[in-house]
Amino acid sequence: MKKYLAVLLGFMLVVSMLSGCTGSKNEDKAEKGKDNPYRVAYIVRSQSDSFAAWLANAVLEEADKYEDMVVDIFDGQSSDATQNALIENAITSKYDAIIIQPNNGEAQRAYAEKAVEAGIITITTNARIDGVNGASSVDADPYEQAKVNAVVALEQIPQNAKVVVLDGPPGNFHADARRESWKKEFFDKRPDVKIVGEEIANWNKDEAMNYMETWVQANDKIDAIISMNDNMAAGALEVIKNNPKFKETLAYGVDGTAEAVLLIKDGIMTSTSLQSAYDLAKALLDTSHKLVTGVEKQIDIDIECPLINKDNVSEYIEMHKKAGAIRN
Amino acid sequence: MKTNRINKLYADMKSKYSIFLVLIVLFIISSIVDENFLSLNNLSNISRQISVVTILAFGQTILIICGMLDLSSGSVLALAGVFSVSAYIKTESIVIALMVAILVSVACNIINGLMITKFKAPPFIATLAMMTMARGAALLYTNGQNIYQIGDYIKLGQGFTFGIPTPIVFMLVILFTIWYILKHTVLGRSVYAIGGNEEAANASGINVDTVKMKAFIINGIFVGIAGAIFMSRVNGGMPNGAVGYEFNALTAAVIGGTSFTGGIGTSLGTLAGSFIVGFLDNIMVLTRVNSYLQQIIRGAIIALAVIYDIWAKSRRTKGTLGKVQAKSK
Numbered sequence: 001m002k003k004y005l006a007v008l009l010g011f012m013l014v015v016s017m018l019s020g021c022t023g024s025k026n027e028d029k030a031e032k033g034k035d036n037p038y039r040v041a042y043i044v045r046s047q048s049d050s051f052a053a054w055l056a057n058a059v060l061e062e063a064d065k066y067e068d069m070v071v072d073i074f075d076g077q078s079s080d081a082t083q084n085a086l087i088e089n090a091i092t093s094k095y096d097a098i099i100i101q102p103n104n105g106e107a108q109r110a111y112a113e114k115a116v117e118a119g120i121i122t123i124t125t126n127a128r129i130d131g132v133n134g135a136s137s138v139d140a141d142p143y144e145q146a147k148v149n150a151v152v153a154l155e156q157i158p159q160n161a162k163v164v165v166l167d168g169p170p171g172n173f174h175a176d177a178r179r180e181s182w183k184k185e186f187f188d189k190r191p192d193v194k195i196v197g198e199e200i201a202n203w204n205k206d207e208a209m210n211y212m213e214t215w216v217q218a219n220d221k222i223d224a225i226i227s228m229n230d231n232m233a234a235g236a237l238e239v240i241k242n243n244p245k246f247k248e249t250l251a252y253g254v255d256g257t258a259e260a261v262l263l264i265k266d267g268i269m270t271s272t273s274l275q276s277a278y279d280l281a282k283a284l285l286d287t288s289h290k291l292v293t294g295v296e297k298q299i300d301i302d303i304e305c306p307l308i309n310k311d312n313v314s315e316y317i318e319m320h321k322k323a324g325a326i327r328n
Numbered sequence: 329m330k331t332n333r334i335n336k337l338y339a340d341m342k343s344k345y346s347i348f349l350v351l352i353v354l355f356i357i358s359s360i361v362d363e364n365f366l367s368l369n370n371l372s373n374i375s376r377q378i379s380v381v382t383i384l385a386f387g388q389t390i391l392i393i394c395g396m397l398d399l400s401s402g403s404v405l406a407l408a409g410v411f412s413v414s415a416y417i418k419t420e421s422i423v424i425a426l427m428v429a430i431l432v433s434v435a436c437n438i439i440n441g442l443m444i445t446k447f448k449a450p451p452f453i454a455t456l457a458m459m460t461m462a463r464g465a466a467l468l469y470t471n472g473q474n475i476y477q478i479g480d481y482i483k484l485g486q487g488f489t490f491g492i493p494t495p496i497v498f499m500l501v502i503l504f505t506i507w508y509i510l511k512h513t514v515l516g517r518s519v520y521a522i523g524g525n526e527e528a529a530n531a532s533g534i535n536v537d538t539v540k541m542k543a544f545i546i547n548g549i550f551v552g553i554a555g556a557i558f559m560s561r562v563n564g565g566m567p568n569g570a571v572g573y574e575f576n577a578l579t580a581a582v583i584g585g586t587s588f589t590g591g592i593g594t595s596l597g598t599l600a601g602s603f604i605v606g607f608l609d610n611i612m613v614l615t616r617v618n619s620y621l622q623q624i625i626r627g628a629i630i631a632l633a634v635i636y637d638i639w640a641k642s643r644r645t646k647g648t649l650g651k652v653q654a655k656s657k
Contacts (some may be wrong), residue, residue: 048568053472167619200619205562206569209375216615217370218362238486238563259476259564262546327477 009064038069038292041090042099042284045126046078048233052101052278058281059099063240070291080107087111090120097121099142100286105173121291125284127173128300136291136299138283142174142254145273146181146228146309149252153186156250157193161223165198166208166232175203178224178228180253180275186226196222201232208235211326216240224250226254230260230272237268256308256316258325266314271309274316278323279303346640348631349584351600351607358611362580365611370391372493379495379607380405380561382599383554385584386506387547391509394543395590396451396521400440400458401551407466407564408433408555413466413565414469416481425481430552436462436495437548459574466567474539475565485560495557502550507595515542515600523590573636580605583633604633 032038042059045052056073062106063071074090077081078312083103090098091114095297098115102124109129116134128137137169157163163184168175187193201207208227215222216239227233232255240246256274263269283303290296308316320326355498358365384401391398397608402493416422436458443454477608510516518539521529530536559565586593612622 001481047472048467048472050472050568054465059472170620197613197616198619204563205566206558209562210609211613213368213373213377214610217364217373218614219369257474259474262476268390325473325476 001211015255024227025228032068032292034067037067038096039093039287040071040097040099040288040292041086042071043070043074043076043083043086043090043101044073045076045083045101045103046182047073047075048078052126052276055075055101055277055280058277059284062113062278062281062285063255066289069285069292071285076101076103078091078103080104083108086109087170088264088297091115092117095220096104097118097123097124097288099288099321100125100129100230101126102129104171107310119257120299121288123284123287134298136287138280138281138299139302140275140305141302143181143276145305146178148273148305149184149254149271150182150185151225152309153250153252153306154189156270157190157224159192162219162221163193163211163224163226164222164236165195166227166230166234167200167209169202170200182226182228201235203229203231203240205231205235208232209238210246212239216243220245222246222249224270227251227253229253230255230257233269233272234263237263237279241268258320261308261313261316261320262326264308264310265317267310272306272309275305276303277318278319310311331643332602346584346637347597347600347604348634350636351604354604356509358607361611362614364614370610372496373604374603374610375496375499376493376561378580378602379493379499380554380558381573381576381580381605382499382602383502383557385580385598385602386502386548386595386641388574388577388581389549389584389586389593389595390506390510390519390543390592391451392578392586392588393517393523393591393593394540395526396444396540396543397453397578397588398440398453398547398569398628399436399452399545399574400436400462401547401554401577402570402575403459403462403466404433404436404548404551405555405570406438406568407462407469408552409559409569410466410470410475410565410567412552412556413414413475413478413559414480415586416478416614417475420479422481422484426484426553427582430549433552433555434545434548436550440542444544445540460650463567470565470567472565477565478559482560482563484619485557486563495561498553498557501551503595504545504601508549509546510595515539519543520591525591525605547588576605579630581629583637587635601633605630 005065012124044056047053048054060073061069063069067290076086085098087098088111098120100108105127109132111133112122112124112129112132112261115134118260121133121140122123122207124132124135125138126140128139152177167179196219201211211237225236227236233251240249242290250270252270253272254275256272260269260272264271280303282302287299317326321328339626364370388398408429411432412425415428416425440455440458443449444451452596464611485492485495512553518534522536522539523536526536558570580602581593581598583604584597588597608626
């Protein structure tokens with residue numbers, strides 16, 4: 001008796017699974033809309049990365065504005081293997097679109113190509129993976145982000161200045177492109193400027209602080225801090241902000257974080273360029289929608305990276321206040 | 329006879345205090361290589377820079393001597409730190425903020441202790457689990473974003489007490505506390521006994537589980553304080569802060585002669601280990617050694633320091649054994 005019961009239960013299980021599959025097929029064919037929205041998988045580099053987390057939150061907020069599109073977020077945990085597995089899972093789950101924020105562009109390239117081959121709309125972002133045939137991309141150009149600062153620094157940094165440079169992790173697309181930009185747009189044009197210290201602080205404030213403390217010991221004068229992101233610039237400024245000897249030190253960053261705009265407002269930091277998670281999120285969702293609805297076949301765009309300095313900082317303070325990152 | 333005594337004293341110094349010799353040699357070389365190294369400001373900077381990791385390392389020392397370790401200290405530091413910053417923003421009281429940091433960290437360490445003593449989970453796995461959970465909790469609490477505008481909270485990590493940078497004062501007070509616990513209390517002796525031979529310690533009437541729990545609670549207090557100092561020093565509540573600090577702390581403890589086999593280690597050794605890493609990092613930046621090369625040199629010096637320490641100690645053991653064998657003949 002038990003045997004028959006087991007066979008019957010097994011049969012029912014198989015039938016229910018098959019009916020489940022059929023159901024989903026019917027669903028796919030059904031008209032897309034509020035009740036059957038387009039499904040977008042967003043594979044985040046790492047939700048532990050503060051910019052990536054800001055962007056993920058902004059994407060979710062933006063997604064609420066679309067009735068016919070839902071976004072599921074998956075955390076790549078800064079691991080190539082995890083991220084690649086998540087892309088494969090999203091392909092298997094037949095998402096309508098996959099947005100990839102790569103941990104390491106080259107490591108995710110083959111998987112982005114796999115998604116395109118499977119006929120799924122693929123978008124790479126922050127940073128884009130160049131040259132994936134059939135994929136779209138939305139990004140902020142890291143070269144431009146550094147360049148807007150480098151151009152003003154050409155005028156601001158005095159003759160024969162001594163500067164220190166804080167780099168992001170080597171091999172990171174944004175870290176390398178921003179440093180390259182500073183080289184071409186500033187250092188190559190200003191051979192009089194001497195780099196008295198350059199270290200990799202891995203985007204981290206505490207590491208930047210340690211390096212700056214040591215540089216301050218070795219140099220009576222540091223004319224400028226050139227940092228590949230705001231976090232490290234803020235770390236270096238933390239060391240000298242109350243030291244009258246370094247009152248005139250200029251400081252440049254990238255990102256436009258809440259902390260950086262407050263430092264610019266207080267006259268401690270010179271300038272940064274905005275990499276707005278809100279603008280990126282807006283562009284990502286707009287691009288996704290245009291592609292899934294078939295309005296366009298391929299889109300490659302860059303968001304703007306405006307310079308933030310003391311003249312326009314209040315506008316960005318308002319932006320962060322609205323987001324709750326700055327308290328009134 | 330006199331020469332023998334001097335030789336013996338030298339041999340004793342070399343084996344017992346070998347790591348301090350490494351530290352002194354490194355100090356002398358650094359002073360010669362760069363004139364800025366010896367300045368009071370620079371030495372004060374190094375002490376301030378190593379203070380957070382050293383405080384964590386003191387916690388690791390007591391755990392390693394007891395035959396355990398804590399892989400969660402960096403993450404728990406971040407969790408305790410962000411709660412502490414939040415508490416300060418709400419209450420504007422540094423005392424409450426510090427208490428919150430300690431409470432959060434002790435709570436995590438009690439869970440670590442329970443997993444290890446009650447459920448017999450290996451310390452490596454239990455604290456690895458806590459490392460992931462605590463980091464996740466810190467990110468969840470802050471939504472992955474840094475907390476800014478922390479006001480006078482920065483005094484804890486950037487201020488001065490009796491003219492000495494406050495983090496260094498904390499480090500010294502904790503050094504004295506851990507030294508006293510290990511040297512002069514029943515708990516300290518029990519920690520060494522358990523690390524040396526847990527079964528023998530149990531048979532001799534030591535309540536092994538209680539001692540292990542106490543070791544974790546002490547570690548929790550230290551990690552909490554380190555969390556508050558870290559956040560204050562970087563002027564923000566950073567849920568991503570202090571990633572990998574647990575390994576820096578383990579490195580300092582192990583360079584300082586604390587043995588992973590348990591039962592061996594001292595607080596002063598750990599302090600020396602921490603200073604070796606601090607001096608090394610400082611002199612390499614001062615002399616502008618290439619960043620990639622720095623990593624290789626750092627690894628090599630750590631390996632050399634540990635090999636030298638083991639070699640010096642094994643010579644002492646051989647020497648003692650030789651004498652015992654000669655006498656028995």
